[in-house]
Amino acid sequence: MSEKNKIRMQLQCPMPKLEFDVITLGHGSGGVLTNKLLDSGVFDLLSNEILDERHDGAFIELNGKTAFSTDSFLVSPIFFPGGNIGELAINGTINDLAMCGATPKYLSLSFIIEEGLPVKEFWDILVAIKFACEKAGVQVVTGDTKVVEKGKGDKIFINTSGVGPIHPRANISAKNIAIGDKIIISGNIASHGMAIMSVREGLEFDSEIESDTTNLNHSIIKLIEEFGESIHLLTDPTRGGVATVLKEIAQSSEIGIDLSQRDFPIDEQVASACELLGLDPLYVANEGLFIAFVSASKADALLAVLQQDENGKNARIIGRVVEEHPKQVIMESNIGGKRVISMLPGEQLPRIC
Amino acid sequence: MSEKNKIRMQLQCPMPKLEFDVITLGHGSGGVLTNKLLDSGVFDLLSNEILDERHDGAFIELNGKTAFSTDSFLVSPIFFPGGNIGELAINGTINDLAMCGATPKYLSLSFIIEEGLPVKEFWDILVAIKFACEKAGVQVVTGDTKVVEKGKGDKIFINTSGVGPIHPRANISAKNIAIGDKIIISGNIASHGMAIMSVREGLEFDSEIESDTTNLNHSIIKLIEEFGESIHLLTDPTRGGVATVLKEIAQSSEIGIDLSQRDFPIDEQVASACELLGLDPLYVANEGLFIAFVSASKADALLAVLQQDENGKNARIIGRVVEEHPKQVIMESNIGGKRVISMLPGEQLPRIC
The missing domain is CATH 3.30.1330.10 (PurM-like, N-terminal domain)
Structure with missing residues (x-):
């Protein structure tokens, strides 16, 4: 706010x-x-x-x-x-x-x-x-x-x-995730966690880092009305961040997930703050953000609609569901290397929400 | 338990x-x-x-x-x-x-x-x-x-x-309370609060005072099935006890309530514990207890049914709704005097539930 x-x-x-x-x-x-x-x-x-x-x-x-x-x-x-x-x-x-x-x-x-x-x-x-x-x-x-x-x-x-x-056109369940599904994120990651951490650590920036807390219900219902059951799963990456949530899904649904680091949207200032505090933004809590698993054939259309929404201006496709490496989340880094993503190991940021 | x-x-x-x-x-x-x-x-x-x-x-x-x-x-x-x-x-x-x-x-x-x-x-x-x-x-x-x-x-x-x-035969609302309604309590008062206080104060009795915590739903539904809309209001006198709850109802519904102290069921040991600690049992929290406002014509029949229930063995009619003294709760004491009942004034028993 x-x-x-x-x-x-x-x-x-x-x-x-x-x-x-x-x-x-x-x-x-x-x-x-x-x-x-x-x-x-x-x-x-x-x-x-x-x-x-x-x-x-x-x-x-x-x-x-x-x-x-x-x-x-x-x-x-x-x-x-x-x-x-x-x-x-x-x-x-x-x-x-x-x-x-x-x-x-x-x-x-x-x-x-x-x-x-x-x-x-x-x-x-x-x-x-x-x-x-x-x-x-x-x-x-x-x-x-x-x-x-x-x-x-x-x-x-x-x-x-x-x-x-529940919206009559909604059919949200991890059971619906299919090989080939695209993984879409609705906006910049790590803003909420870094807003809290900046206060705790007394960090100062050119402009203040603000929490992304907001209600996503209107944005979601709009997507469901248009794309119905093409939306297989929705989840909000709060505690534990994007990495933990995706790893949980990969494990419990026994699917593989490939991510591309270069596609992750992040505010420059938030990225700097993470670097300064030695935090990986993939593990930092979000509040006004969601991740959607969408059937491949509808993903681009959904992304286009989402990018017109006030909560989706920075939305991106960040990865996809693959047959290889079930239960594993693997991220291709900016420089091309591959890294296995695990859950947040301990208590990186207590009392974040 | x-x-x-x-x-x-x-x-x-x-x-x-x-x-x-x-x-x-x-x-x-x-x-x-x-x-x-x-x-x-x-x-x-x-x-x-x-x-x-x-x-x-x-x-x-x-x-x-x-x-x-x-x-x-x-x-x-x-x-x-x-x-x-x-x-x-x-x-x-x-x-x-x-x-x-x-x-x-x-x-x-x-x-x-x-x-x-x-x-x-x-x-x-x-x-x-x-x-x-x-x-x-x-x-x-x-x-x-x-x-x-x-x-x-x-x-x-x-x-x-x-x-x-909500049960189709239920019509529970303070708006339904009528002059002449009988006020029924389902059992002994003050047990939960005194069980907690005995532990805090290290009191010992012949047999331990136990909390009355239990689920009342089966008992209530049975009464609703039989007596339907003759049950005008149900409430459980937890924090603040029987006195506070009845005073709240009298005030917000602008009715008068007459109570009779001699009709209040209380376990002897609980009564002694209250006396020992200088607490008025009317203000002590209950957990497995309810109060019903019932139309006068059905009160005796309801009481008879309730007394057959495992949660109503000690049920009694403790008072009635009167036209006189709106917003006031007045209790006739054991020796015939009358006393105006007010709400629990401060913080008699914090953290009781």
Whole structure:
């Protein structure tokens, strides 16, 4: 999110006057303080008919094949260039649903707050959540707020779960991957991870590296409507990066994958930051990025459509599924050598999402 | 859960031999170690066709009116008399769905683990989760495992979210509450909170106070099948206890509630423990308990059925909805005096669920 967008959002949503400046244990007790927090106007940001019922669960309507996904977000720091933990949590679950070929519709939102979190920070997170929901066209319909003692958490953790109907033309499954499938990536790699790392390491660049966190659902549905079952698999390379995700798929589906390093799109500044920190961008987390396995005959057409999309301007074909070397991912380097790609071995970047 | 049950469960589920004794940061990285944990056999406990797909989300089928709920569980200690955080997390969300008049069907399961958690403890939690799911007839279909640094969490937090179809005869809404409705409680109050507090305070009794954590869905559905829309509202008095929940309902629905203290069922030992610690059992958390607002004409019949149920042996009518004193809950004490019931004021029992 650009600085301008952030300011616009904050101007549209002035924080209500509250009797308290920080979140305390009592706000998670279920008693008077929890109700004060719920009634403070803070949660009015997310108001909708279903959520406002305030029952133990939400009443929704779903018909037919549905995707259901969950993720907990513990990114540190909670505010970073390009966004904060709030929109990350919304976009993350939205994108997991989109990777199933679903239209994300209803989300749950659960906070675990460390006591002492300034209400202003909580507010800024909620504002980001509100706008992320609006952009994606989803509603938060049920939630939970718990508080832990100082030193038993880290500012705020957020869990989102979500459901949405699977598009009738979608048929996404690793079982559909076929020899010859082209592997398409929707944009520049490694931006989210390097945005977080730049803050942690205090790196400064000509212009700030921003997280790519965004909702991919509209872009995905457009592709499914046009290309239907020619899209065999969709996945978003978050934790562990592109390399880990592709290696996992190769292993579990027992296919071979050939990649070409020169085809990987990466922002120059992100590439420099990776080099500076000795990180391989193939293993760095992404948030607003997806990988599609597409039947060879439709790949070029799909790529052309994707490149017209705001989330696909830098999309490229980065590889293909091959009969040789099942379970192996092999990358041809810029200078022609070949390298076997393995999973992220350890804990390169903890708390990245 | 009795000691005997616990031993039976552990015998049925011997832990696989693992290369690691404790959960480390790398197990949450999304890379090799995460995959080692996923492939270690630990998660095989929860295996089912949908979960085993291991996609970014689960593919499920839902038709019509659906309930959707979420809760994060941070109970401390994570093992307590009568259960552990695993079954608490499963039963908690199952019961929230049941309170909507739904049959819980699919759950998501998300772990936030503090590095250093012994794998044996994680295993015991998963075993409890497995048996709680089987008892309730639900499946875990999607999940997430994240790890935080030592001192940034507290052993393990669990989020569960769930969905399930609403029973066609259910019509649960605070809007349906009517003057004259009887208020029924399904059993003894304050057991869960006092089981936790006894451990924290090192209290010892003749026989151990056990948490009442259990799944209420089968009991609720049976009542809905028989009494349909005569059941106006269902709610489970967890955090904040019976008093807070009833006061919330009185306030938001602008009704008066009269309670009779002598009708409240409570285990003698739990009552003594409350007295010893200076806690009012009306404010102590429950887990396997529900409150029903039932039309006056059906209340006695419903109570009779409920008292035949394993979760309703101690069920009682504890009060009624009155026209007088809207928004107020008034309790007649054992000796005839009247007392105005307010919400739990502060943080009586943090981290109780």
